[in-house]
Structure formats: C-alpha cells, structure tokens
Amino acid sequence: DQQVKQNSPSLSVQEGRISILNCDYTNSMFDYFLWYKKYPAEGPTFLISISSIKDKNEDGRFTVFLNKSAKHLSLHIVPSQPGDSAVYFCAASASGGYQKVTFGTGTKLQVIP
Amino acid sequence: GAGVSQTPSNKVTEKGKYVELRCDPISGHTALYWYRQSLGQGPEFLIYFQGTGAADDSGLPNDRFFAVRPEGSVSTLKIQRTERGDSAVYLCASSLTSGRAGNEQFFGPGTRLTVL
Secondary structure, rough: OOEEEOOOEEEEEOOOOOOEEEEOOOOOEEEEEEEEEEOOOOOOOEEEEOOOOOOEHHHHHEEEEEEEEEEEEEEOOOOHHHHHHHEEEEEEEEEOOOOOEEEOOOOOEEOOO | OOOOEEEEEEEOOOOOEEEEEEEEEEOOOOEEEEEOOOOOOOEEEEEEEEOEEEOOOOOOOOOOOOEOOOOOEEEEEEEEEEEHHHOOOEEEEEEEEOOOOOOOOEEEEOOEEEEE
16 A cells, blocks of 8 residues: 555656656645655655645755645756756655654656756 | 764675664664665665664564664664565664654665575
8 A cells, every 4th residue: 555656757857947756645644745865875865845734845946845635745846957866755754753754666857967 | 973874785695594784873863763675665664763662663574573772872673584575775764853853864875685
C-alpha cells in the first residue's frame, strides 16, 4: 500500500526552465510534507517542507504547493540548474509526537545544460 | 561539524549469516531512525529511537531484525540469518528532537548490504 506516490520516475528539463515534480498521497492523517533530494551514494538531504495549514512555502528557487482537497503536492524549481540533477523524494508524516516519515518512490530529475 | 556516519559503506555476506550495521548520529541528536531503501523504492521506515529506547519498531520486517542504542548515541542494526531479500541500502538518520521543532532528519550515506 503506497501511501505516498510519485508517478513520474524521471523528468528532464532544460537549464533555466521550471521543473515541476508531483506527489500524491492517500493517508488523510498526513499533515506535514517534506521534499528530500538525493545524489548518488549519498543519503537524502532535506530540501523544503510544508505544514497542512499552509498551501504554499517558498525557499529561494524552491516552492512547494499543497492542495489538501486533492491530496496533491508539487515542488517547483525555478530556474532549474544542472546541479539540481538528483532524485527527489516526496515524504509525509502525521501528527503524533515524532516524525515517522513515509517516502514516495522518487523522481529522477535531469537538468540539461 | 561531522554529519551522520555509517559503517561499513558496503557489506557483502552469504545467505544465513549475521550482520551488524553501525550508525554514528550527529552529536547531541536525541532521535535516531533506521530506514531501508530497496532498488527503485524510497526509504522505508524500520525503527525509531528516542534516547536509548526504541519508541517505534513497527517497521522492522520480522524478528530477524533488531536494533540497539545502549548509550543513546551510536546505534547498531542487527540482522540474523540474512536472506537475499534483505539486500538493500540501509539508511540511518538523526534529528535534534522528535517533535516538530528541530525535527529535520539528517541522513547518513547508507550501508549497501548484499546477501549472496
């Protein structure tokens, strides 16, 4: 039972353009969402998060949008840079005292120079 | 400062053998997590420690898997009678606290376990 789904295993974008990575979730108890970035042979690195009380959170070139009614979130990267090429994981957690995080399967982003 | 470190980086073993995977969290982090990442999948939660105690071990797949954190710092994930299906990257993460504030999880590079 995949509670966090990333239906696009890969995405290619031209340098300077916008990258949009999508994520859907099924568990209505999730109220905190995160994006992690992973380079080969390294552990995931936290990128940005959003609480369910918000619908948008922005940090520099990275913006996460949350649509609770659709149980959908997206990560926008603009402008995309070659160094953004990595696997991006969407993750979610529910209130309950600690962050037991459920990850999606990841989207491999390639930014073409 | 030093991040989360994991040893060994790679471990090859034979089916039926016992393995131990070590995690050194960031100093001062009270929360520690173990995840398993199989090929083509995202990290899958195994167990969470708050201090020395395992607060949630609901992700451990069966009783062949066990983890300890005796002094509230270093943790060891132990796998008995390894099976080929145990082959995966085992990730460790730590965070300053377990609550929402200071809860960003910092991951180590992982241990790639291969069971032949």
